[in-house]
Amino acid sequence: MEISNLPISPSLRSKLLAKGYTNLSSLSPLSPSILAQELSIQCEEAIEILRAIPHATTSKNAYTPHGIIPGAVTAWDMLSEEQMQRHISTGCNDLDTILGGGIHCKEVTEVGGVPGIGKTQLGIQLAVNVQIPVEYGGLGGKAVYIVDTEGSFMAERAYQIAEGCISDILDIFPSNSREFLSCKERLRANNFLDGIFYFRICSYTEQIAVINYLENFLTQNKDVKLVIIDSVTFHFRQDFDDLAQRTRVLGGLSLRLMKLSKTFNLAVVLLNQVTTKFTDGSFQLTLALGDSWSHSCTNRIILHWNGNERCAYIEKSPSLPSASAPYLVTGKGIRGINSNFKRARTMPS
Amino acid sequence: MANKLISQMGLPPSLSHVFSARNILTSKDALSLPELDLMALLDIDIASVRSAVARISEATCPPFQTALALMEEKMKSGGYLSTSLPGLDNALCGGIPFGALTELVGPSGIGKTQFCLKLALLAALPECYGGLNGRVIYIDTESKFSSRRMIEIGESSFPQIFRIQGLAQKMAGSIIVVRPTSISEFNDSLQQMKLTLLQNEVKLLIVDSMAALVSWDNDKGTSSSRLSPLRGSLSFLKSIAEFSRIPVVVTNQVRSHSNDESFHYIFQGHKKDTSSSERIESHLTAALGIQWAHAVTIRLIFEAHSGHRFIKVAKSPISPPVAFPFVVEASGITLLNQEGFGVAGSEINAIRCQGLIFGKCNIASRLLLSVVFTCSSYT
Known part of the structure; x- marks a missing residue:
């Protein structure tokens, strides 16, 4: 590794280079006091400079579970x-199936679609579904919902969806065993x-x-x-205005x-807007922020109209085949075409 | 909070001096740069940059609320401005919501301004009659606001109230009409408004119409350059709505749109719709483009087809898509049918304009319309 890649301030770096230190190996045998003398700093x-030298070069023989590279895991693990x-259910069975069980943890999933297709609905649904207690097959976690000017999170709607979710849970788990009674309290x-x-x-x-602060917040x-x-x-x-800068900030x-x-x-679920893009002589819909951004998420789901049906299409995923599943936006939230929603709809009329 | 000063964030003094020496004064300046750029610019090592960025981020980050607190807050401040149309109120779970941006889209002459006038009246109405008893700011960019028409709507919708001496004057007096002549003037008046909205008990902000503002500046722009002057106003309108907790209503015009292909993704291929007649019908689109459409919370489409006019809830986080047939009468907009009927698929966002009957409807044509409606609702 070269000195020029070392994460130290530019002035120190230029001093090092001026004294002829171009390589890390030339630095490692030095003690701080000698280095300070040499560079007149x-x-x-x-000490700062020596600390910045990557750990791996100084302690080559550190113990690692799998030998070769520290911090790596095997594919089997x-x-x-x-x-x-466990995965976070979207509320729609078909969609869960093509997603391989739901939205995956440890992955970044991007969801895009035209206005009014149900992006926010899916977002709220996931925020509710992630909280389904472990006993009922959920994750029992909590959700952070970051809304900008475009987003239209409505607490009333979240309440409706939560109630819909609870009533569905109680339909599936009608048993009154003691185990369930204890966590029924939490189902409010x-x-x-x-x-x-x-x-x-x-x-x-x-x-x-x-997003910078989230790390702190999540630790708490x-x-x-x-x-x-x-x-x-x-x-x-x-x-x-500066698109190159935008790309770099977005990349970070x-x-x-x-x-x-x-x-x-x-x-992590990102909801994205669509925009029109001129390709092959006609305007096509595509997700916003351009091509370099499209590399940054693990999975990409596009919500679109297929005739009179709302459909979710997996455009990009490292592990799942491209597939499409219809879904409904109902009073209770996102549901599958064949779920018990139809029963509920025909009852009052 | 983007313009918070770095010098007031409690960074170590030496670090904070470095920031100000390089003219990085606000958190916006600091956070728009990647870490490595900052390191090079400030001439400090990466660890201090990281800790500084973390501190700046923490100070800039807005406080969070739980959704529960959010809902309780909403319950306290009341949530909706009733439109006095029971069917529509029902569909919208109470009316035009506070703290959100509601958009009315439709062809000219369909009744958007009528709807706005009625809303203005309702917000100015004393609380004992179901109003909000507040002031209304009506930004009239097309010079279509008519006080006479508004009083007429008031007199025919609330005859008992308007008979009270002086009340009509009081209500009309609390509706403030602004007529900006350019976008910059419009933005200026918005900026001034922000501070005074709460003090003056403004309960409703109407912009009629938003699209007209843009067409002044450049008529033939592409969708992105057309929106650029509105960049600021869009986020600003929405933040006004949210922070003052008032409903903001804007109207949008329609443009004719020649190719339908822009409504498909690449992976959908060039599917041709089987029903070509429908394609011809749906060639109107909202004037302000897709980016604007993403930003509005609720979109109501006013359209005319099969011989009568409809109000359609086209986008809403809380209501299903429903359409209501309506007529414009002396008392403003009246729904012919309070239940409405559901719409699905591409129909939700289509804006149709066929056989629009201009002028005010008399009883006979209203009767005719309801007959047409009952026939067509079964087809």
């Missing part, structure tokens, strides 16, 4: 860990709403700030299992989100 600064994971719509942390942001600066609230950003794009589309943002999802074992 403070001893603290010299990953598989067994993946199988242990108010408790569900209490587990949704709502951040309202007004500019992209605040958006970056929230370890039971958060889902972070939803509704929508990720609005302020970036509105307020940025998506890396951070990816890291959050891995370290805290949670699912």
Whole structure:
């Protein structure tokens, strides 16, 4: 590794280079005091430089469980860990099936679609579903819901969806055994709403700030299992004039989100807008923020109209085949075409 | 909070001086730069940059609320402005919601302004008659506001109230009409308004119409350049709605749209709709483009087809899509049918304009319309 890649301040770096230190190996045998003398800098600064030298080069023989590279895991371990994971149900069986069980933790999923298709509905539904207690097959986690100017989170709607979710749970688990009675207490719509942390942001600066701060917040609230950003794009589309800078800031943002999802074992769901793009001689719908952004999420789901049906289509996923599933937006939230919603609908009429 | 000063965030003094020396004064300046750029610019090591960014982020980050607290707050402050149309109120779970942006889209002459006038009256109405007893700011960009028509609507909808001496004057006096002549003027008046909204008990903000503002500046722009002057106003309107907890209603015009293909994704291929007649019908789209449409919370489409006019709830986080046939009468908009009927699929966002009957409807045509409606609702 070269000195020029070392994360130290540019002035120190230029001093090192001026004295002929171009390689890390030339630095490692030095003691801080000698280095300080050589560069005519403070001893603290010299310590800083030596500390910045990557750990791996100084302690090559540190113990690692799998030998070769520290911090790595084998594919087999990953598989067994993946199988242990529970997924967040979307409320629609067909959609869960094509997603391989629901929204996955440790992954960043992007959801896009035209206005009014149900992005926010899906967001609220997930924020409610992530809180289904473990006894009822959920994750029993909490949700962070970050809303910008475009997002239209409505607490009343969250309440409706929570009630719908609870009534469905009670339909599936009618038993009154003691085990269930104990957690029935927790099945209140108010408790569900209490587990949704709502951040309202007004500019992209605040958006970056929230995402930076999340690491702190999640350390304090370890039971958060889902972070939803509704929508990720609005302020970036509105307020940025320098597109190159936008791309870099967005890149940093998506890396951070990816890291959050891995370290805290949670699912990140980004809701994105659509825009029109001119390709092959005609205008096509495509998700906003451009091509470089489209690399930054693990999965991408597009919600679209198929005739008179709402459909979800998996456009991108490392592990799932492209597939499409119809869904409904009902009074109780997102449901599948064949779920018991139809029964509920025909009853009152 | 984006313009919070870094010098007031409690960073170590030495670090905070470095920031100000490089002219990075607000959190916006600092957070728009990637960490490595900051490091190069400030000439400090990565660890201090990281800790500084973390501190700045924490200070800039808005406080969170739980959804429960949010709902309780909403319950306390009351949530809806009734439209005095029972069917529509029902569909919208009470009326035009506070703290959100509601958009009315439709072809010219269909009744958007009539609807706005009625809303303005309702918000100005004393509380004992079901109003909000507040002031109304009516931003009239098309010079279509008519006080005479508004009083007429008032007199025919609430004859008993308007008979009270001086009340008509008081109500009309609390409706403030602003007529900006350019976008910058419009933005200025919004900025000034922000501070005075709460003090003056403003309970409703109407912009009629938003699209007209843009067409002044450039008529033939593409959708993105058309929106650019509205960038600021859009987020601003929404934040006004949210922080003052008042309903904000804007109207939007329609434009004719020639190709339908822009409504498909690449993966859907070039599917041709089988019903070509429907394609011809749905060639109107809202003027302000898709990016604007994402931002509104509730979209009501006013349209005319099969011989009568409809109000349609096209986008709402809380209501299903329903359409109501209506007529415009002396008392403003009246629904012909309080139940409405559900719409699905592409119909939800289609804006149709066929056989629009201009002028005010008399009893005979109203009767005719309801006959037409009952026939067509079974087809």
